[in-house]
Amino acid sequence: MENKMKIEIWSDVMCPFCYIGKRNFESALEQFSDKEEIEVIWKSFQLNPYIPEIPNESYQDYLIKHKGMSAEQVKGMLDNVTQIAKRAGLEFNLEQAVIVNSMNAHKIIQFAKTKGLGDEAEERLFHAFFTEGKNIADLDTLTQLGKEIGLEKTEMDNAFRDEKYSSLVKQDIQEAQQLGVQGVPFFVLNRKYAISGAQPSEAFSENLKVAFAEWRKLNPKTKLEVTQGQSCTPDGNCD
Structure with a gap:
């Protein structure tokens, strides 16, 4: 397996x-410039594991009730977040967001990772929640979203029932606690540098350069001077 520098990202799809x-x-x-030598690993995190799977509050009502904020404060905050998202090229429709428990969504992400589709799962679920107002706790909805990124229905049905995937979610959360993660997003570069929060791209660029330079010193490229001669290849060609 090719050696790459790992970047781990703890995230909740409702954040x-x-x-x-x-x-x-x-x-x-x-x-x-060395992006091909970076491996991104998504990690699960639940901001509130006690939210029910059945939706009963809007995003605004949830914040008013659970964060002790006034309706005016919440509206101002959501408007501000929407504008920040817009500058990042994202469309947020927070008035449509369905507040539900994110465990089932994290199970699908964990399963998708086994198929090499972790990033695709994160992106599709983020878009479903923040832009489309979909219920990301509903199994039928999640199955449809999973099919859109190439996951098989039968395998997803099994994943929802398999305790292995909920255990993986919990392991990620425990690992975050051990690292002292207080909130998400939380980016860990090469298990040495950490970036907390939605920093501007320039901050990510600077940290990438520093972390990768140190990683490269310990993992130098091997360049061979090759003298070509007659040989056979695995596909059966001999010349």
């Missing part, structure tokens, strides 16, 4: 700054 942070990080990574 607006996790989506914004994802986009800012992607902007920095796209411009990074």
